[in-house]
Amino acid sequence: MELDYTLILDIIGVIAFSISGVLAALRKRMDAFGILIIAFVTSIGGGTIRDILIGAPVIWMTQMIYVYVIIATTILAVIFRKKLAFLRKSLSLFDSIGIGLYTVIGIEKGLKYGFSPEICIAIGTISACFGGVIRDTLCNEIPSIFKNEVYATACILGGVSYFIFLKLNFPNGLIFFLAGMTVILIRLAAVVFKISLPSIYKKEENIEDYW
Amino acid sequence: MELDYTLILDIIGVIAFSISGVLAALRKRMDAFGILIIAFVTSIGGGTIRDILIGAPVIWMTQMIYVYVIIATTILAVIFRKKLAFLRKSLSLFDSIGIGLYTVIGIEKGLKYGFSPEICIAIGTISACFGGVIRDTLCNEIPSIFKNEVYATACILGGVSYFIFLKLNFPNGLIFFLAGMTVILIRLAAVVFKISLPSIYKKEENIEDYW
Amino acid sequence: MELDYTLILDIIGVIAFSISGVLAALRKRMDAFGILIIAFVTSIGGGTIRDILIGAPVIWMTQMIYVYVIIATTILAVIFRKKLAFLRKSLSLFDSIGIGLYTVIGIEKGLKYGFSPEICIAIGTISACFGGVIRDTLCNEIPSIFKNEVYATACILGGVSYFIFLKLNFPNGLIFFLAGMTVILIRLAAVVFKISLPSIYKKEENIEDYW
Numbered sequence: 001m002e003l004d005y006t007l008i009l010d011i012i013g014v015i016a017f018s019i020s021g022v023l024a025a026l027r028k029r030m031d032a033f034g035i036l037i038i039a040f041v042t043s044i045g046g047g048t049i050r051d052i053l054i055g056a057p058v059i060w061m062t063q064m065i066y067v068y069v070i071i072a073t074t075i076l077a078v079i080f081r082k083k084l085a086f087l088r089k090s091l092s093l094f095d096s097i098g099i100g101l102y103t104v105i106g107i108e109k110g111l112k113y114g115f116s117p118e119i120c121i122a123i124g125t126i127s128a129c130f131g132g133v134i135r136d137t138l139c140n141e142i143p144s145i146f147k148n149e150v151y152a153t154a155c156i157l158g159g160v161s162y163f164i165f166l167k168l169n170f171p172n173g174l175i176f177f178l179a180g181m182t183v184i185l186i187r188l189a190a191v192v193f194k195i196s197l198p199s200i201y202k203k204e205e206n207i208e209d210y211w
Numbered sequence: 212m213e214l215d216y217t218l219i220l221d222i223i224g225v226i227a228f229s230i231s232g233v234l235a236a237l238r239k240r241m242d243a244f245g246i247l248i249i250a251f252v253t254s255i256g257g258g259t260i261r262d263i264l265i266g267a268p269v270i271w272m273t274q275m276i277y278v279y280v281i282i283a284t285t286i287l288a289v290i291f292r293k294k295l296a297f298l299r300k301s302l303s304l305f306d307s308i309g310i311g312l313y314t315v316i317g318i319e320k321g322l323k324y325g326f327s328p329e330i331c332i333a334i335g336t337i338s339a340c341f342g343g344v345i346r347d348t349l350c351n352e353i354p355s356i357f358k359n360e361v362y363a364t365a366c367i368l369g370g371v372s373y374f375i376f377l378k379l380n381f382p383n384g385l386i387f388f389l390a391g392m393t394v395i396l397i398r399l400a401a402v403v404f405k406i407s408l409p410s411i412y413k414k415e416e417n418i419e420d421y422w
Numbered sequence: 423m424e425l426d427y428t429l430i431l432d433i434i435g436v437i438a439f440s441i442s443g444v445l446a447a448l449r450k451r452m453d454a455f456g457i458l459i460i461a462f463v464t465s466i467g468g469g470t471i472r473d474i475l476i477g478a479p480v481i482w483m484t485q486m487i488y489v490y491v492i493i494a495t496t497i498l499a500v501i502f503r504k505k506l507a508f509l510r511k512s513l514s515l516f517d518s519i520g521i522g523l524y525t526v527i528g529i530e531k532g533l534k535y536g537f538s539p540e541i542c543i544a545i546g547t548i549s550a551c552f553g554g555v556i557r558d559t560l561c562n563e564i565p566s567i568f569k570n571e572v573y574a575t576a577c578i579l580g581g582v583s584y585f586i587f588l589k590l591n592f593p594n595g596l597i598f599f600l601a602g603m604t605v606i607l608i609r610l611a612a613v614v615f616k617i618s619l620p621s622i623y624k625k626e627e628n629i630e631d632y633w
Contacts, residue, residue: 025357028353028357029358029412030353030357030358031357031358031360031407031408031410031411032408032411033356033357033362033367033408034354034356034357034358037357037363038357048264052263052264052474053470053474053480054483055479057266058264061326061330062330064327064329064330067329067330067333078411115483115484116486118486118489119483119484119486119489133560137348137559137560138344138348138353138354138357139353140351140352140353140562142450142452142560142561142562143560145455146447146450146452146453146455146456146459147451147453147456149453151455152455152459153455156455196453197453197454197455199453200453200454200500236568239564239568240569240623241569242569242571242618242619242621242622243619243622244567244568244573244574244575244578244619245565245567245568245569246622248568248574259475263474263475268477272475272537272541273537273541275540275541278540278541289622348559349559349564349565349568350564351559351562351563351564
């Protein structure tokens with residue numbers, strides 16, 4: 001039963017990521033196929049890299065539900081694209097749930113395959129973030145998560161919290177829930193209060209000068 | 212004997228893709244090594260992603276013929292680059308044969324590894340299209356197949372036709388031939404009659420307005 | 423004991439590549455996390471692609487030393503970024519040692535997994551060069567190694583020398599040393615004497631004219 005619950009949350013993440021892919025592709029005026037591919041890589045890119053890195057079978061290739069959800073979301077998002085503005089705030093919510101869940105699922109998959117905590121945190125963060133990195137690269141942009149957003153930071157902190165809760169001998173389901181919530185709340189707080197990482201650059205600093 | 216015939220067609224595809232890679236690299240004024248690498252990734256990028264996704268050994272790493280053909284094609288294409296304009300129409304033909312063949316080979320490889328029809332069609336389309344996606348990404352362009360070309364669409368329709376012919380119990384060789392021809396003819400028709408997908412954008416529609 | 427010596431040289435390569443990643447990310451004014459990720463992919467991107475292609479476990483996922491060195495280097499490079507100009511020449515040296523070592527390690531890993539000499543040279547070159555390719559792609563630039571630099575060329579020539587020394591029945595350690603030095607010296611000579619590949623373009627030649 002818990003599996004189904006996870007699947008539902010996972011699907012919410014896929015939907016949110018697909019919509020963000022559709023929007024990025026629409027902005028570049030891609031054709032119908034381009035939009036579908038961008039939605040696809042945004043949703044499953046992170047998980048694909050995760051599975052290739054750890055040597056596991058690539059998940060969307062054996063669980064058809066992902067492909068169907070992405071196709072349906074893409075069609076609906078294109079048709080109702082004018083209405084998406086109203087969804088903007090809920091989208092941040094879905095997206096935050098998505099990265100929270102992807103981070104923890106990635107960590108647990110890493111643990112199952114015998115990797116160390118540090119590597120598991122990296123795997124979780126990659127699962128959550130690299131779909132967006134591929135999306136932006138294919139759209140010929142510098143990946144947005146590299147530019148002043150508390151996004152990967154939320155995943156990393158949530159990942160650290162996972163191993164703290166594990167050390168404290170919390171039960172498994174609770175660790176999953178608490179670490180996922182840590183990611184989600186940090187990310188949501190950053191969106192709501194417009195928090196960004198402290199800049200490492202001084203005003204008018206020009207790196208070219210040093211080099 | 213059929214295997215040799217497939218290999219010949221496969222080599223034609225590799226040549227066509229290598230030439231398109233050389234041309235893209237020349238336009239960006241890359242050096243000799245850059246041109247070779249772009250020719251290489253354009254030719255074998257799609258197949259490499261296919262093999263990594265399905266967990267198969269990467270084909271060009273064990274069959275040296277690919278590497279030799281790509282190197283020879285690149286050298287000849289650079290030397291005779293002024294003459295390539297005359298090849299333009301034949302190139303579209305070679306290229307279409309290439310994607311037709313790559314699509315069907317990808318589908319059959321997917322079936323051999325036990326994937327479902329939908330995933331096999333995705334695998335075939337990725338085999339045929341992602342070499343060009345990597346080529347354009349490394350050349351710092353938005354992948355051309357995402358912009359109003361009946362390219363991946365031809366692969367997807369050909370892939371669907373493959374499973375229709377399979378359902379009709381056609382013999383294996385005939386299915387291979389008919390599905391490949393479906394891809395090739397749709398792609399060639401699009402090139403010859405300058406057909407593109409119907410635009411999903413209204414005139415002067417600005418996606419930024421909604422968001 | 424030789425293993426430790428190799429590890430030390432390997433770490434020097436990782437440090438040099440991390441610093442080049444940090445500098446590229448600083449130029450794009452990325453945030454702290456973006457800088458870390460770029461340092462990471464520059465250092466371990468080539469080796470990751472190598473391991474995925476040959477079907478080996480990805481090395482940095484089981485040897486934590488890489489992750490720690492990259493994180494420490496990134497933090498120090500960001501803090502002391504004004505001082506890096508003084509390191510510029512030593513950096514070329516470190517970087518050259520890095521690609522020399524990565525090339526030979528890649529070749530030997532390829533041989534261990536049973537690949538042919540040509541493919542092993544390709545694997546070595548990919549190990550040494552593709553970290554930089556991913557770095558530049560994520561920074562939305564055309565990869566610098568594709569543009570008139572004797573970089574991959576040094577790796578390929580060093581790789582060829584490896585198999586010449588092997589044919590001459592030199593002892594293993596000596597082959598490793600000589601082939602690595604070939605890469606390093608060609609690369610350093612190109613940097614010091616500002617050598618680049620002969621241009622294949624005629625003055626004011628415009629490839630668009632042919633096409």
